[in-house]
Amino acid sequence: ISYFGGALMRDEDAKLAGWTRIIGYGDEEMAFKKMTMMHVLNSTIPGIPVIFYGDEIGMPGGNDPDCRRMMKFQNLTQKEQELKAEVSHLLKFRNSSMALIYGTMSWHEIAEHRLVYSRKYANEVVTVYLNKSNSNQEFEHDGLKFVLFPYTYKIFKDNS
Structure with missing residues (x-):
């Protein structure tokens, strides 16, 4: 999500960034919209959807060690709650669709x-x-x- 919002750049050393600064969302609104689009693709293309922990709520971060932040299970922001609900809806829809499974x-x-x-x-x-x-x-x-x-x-x- 940090890439989607511009907090990390594609040509940036994400590992170094994780060691040297706190990486957030950047443009939070854009980050969550693009993260939702990623989840739509992930849950509707062939294969088993794989979600790296934290992606279902849009946890920000860089490369190791910053991608291993403690998982948030409570006190989610409104945007995190909305993304989690959307991901849940998409995966339930996928599980109910033979076309999306096979x-x-x-x-x-x-x-x-x-x-x-x-x-x-x-x-x-x-x-x-x-x-x-x-x-x-x-x-x-x-x-x-x-x-x-x-x-x-x-x-x-x-x-x-």
């Missing part, structure tokens, strides 16, 4: 700011729409037009 994957749109893909198993199709930009994006699903706000997503589950 389905084949098809890419429909891969662009700098937009991503659309689906998973299909038997008669179940799950389609995921991601707006990876800082502006509204219009999408269409089976004739239904809708707008996604910046760094948000929508998932459709169809049984035919």
Whole structure:
């Protein structure tokens, strides 16, 4: 989450940063929005979702030793509670969907700011729409037009 909010830069030595300063969120609002998007991808692509401890609540940090902070189980901030609830919802949804557990994957749109893909198993199709930009994006699903706000997503589950 520290990368998502800009508290750590991709070209920065995260290990050194963890030893020399306290690493937080950076832009907290952006960090949590992008972390949610990461969890959407993680829970809807093929394979078993892997969550490094603390990612379900958006714990900040750098590389070792800073990535091994004590886990927070209580006194979560509002943003941490919201992210935890969203991750829980996504994983429960995944567990209830044969398409997300076993389905084949098809890419429909891969662009700098937009991503659309689906998973299909038997008669179940799950389609995921991601707006990876800082502006509204219009999408269409089976004739239904809708707008996604910046760094948000929508998932459709169809049984035919």
